[in-house]
Amino acid sequence: MSIAGEYLKTIIQRFSESKKTAEKAIEQLAEGELFWFPNEESNSIAIIVKHMSGNMVSRWTDFFTTDGEKPSRNRDDEFVGDLQTKEQVMKLWELGWETFLSALKDIREDHLLKTITIRNEPHTVIEAIERQMYHYSYHVGQIVYLAKMLKSSNWNTLTIPRKK
Numbered sequence: 001m002s003i004a005g006e007y008l009k010t011i012i013q014r015f016s017e018s019k020k021t022a023e024k025a026i027e028q029l030a031e032g033e034l035f036w037f038p039n040e041e042s043n044s045i046a047i048i049v050k051h052m053s054g055n056m057v058s059r060w061t062d063f064f065t066t067d068g069e070k071p072s073r074n075r076d077d078e079f080v081g082d083l084q085t086k087e088q089v090m091k092l093w094e095l096g097w098e099t100f101l102s103a104l105k106d107i108r109e110d111h112l113l114k115t116i117t118i119r120n121e122p123h124t125v126i127e128a129i130e131r132q133m134y135h136y137s138y139h140v141g142q143i144v145y146l147a148k149m150l151k152s153s154n155w156n157t158l159t160i161p162r163k164k
Contacts, residue, residue, distance in 0.1 A: 004109035011129055012104050015136065019097050022140045024158050025147035031086040033150045044081060045146050046089045048139050051078040053096030059118065059132065060103035064111070068118035068128065104129070 001009075026034070026045065037044040043051070054075065059068040083089050107125060115122045123131065148155050 002109060004112055007112070007126075008104070008107060008109065011133070012101065014133070015101065015104065018136060018140050019101075021158055022143045023093075025144045026090075028151055028154075028156055029147055033147075034086055034089055035081065035083070036146075036150060038146075038149070043079065043142070045143050046083045047079055047081055048142055048146075049089050049093050049096075050083060051075075052136060052139050053092040054078040055135065056096035056100040056132075059128070060100045063103060063116055063128070064114070067120060068116065069120075100132070 029045070034046045035044045037047070054073060055078075058070045058073040061070065083092070112125050114125050116125060116128055117123070118128060118131070144158065
């Protein structure tokens, strides 16, 4: 396999693992806990999911031919807490990840150095992928941290438990 092919395989695997990590954290929560936030300047898990989904759909729909910041995206609205059920949250979660992972799976090795735009700024496809790796990892970490705070001593670890 080529380096480019290995890279594409690896990033799909890593993003899929990141998605599963957040889902394992969310599974531990009661529905109402998805909407809890520690203070007015913080986001709930539901808001983080809404934002991630909006970003994924905007960035990765027709990303070879249109700017990653679609005119139809209302980023500020992603931070409005209008979701009310776990079903709504998970539907948006799946929409975002399905859009993103489907786009990643369509990338060929010869696409990696192609230039695309995000907010009218040029990026290679590799740069766009790595930008999202940083962004989505940041938010998955927030989801896990919030879930862990909420569950406290009832938290089921997602990785190797301490002292094991």
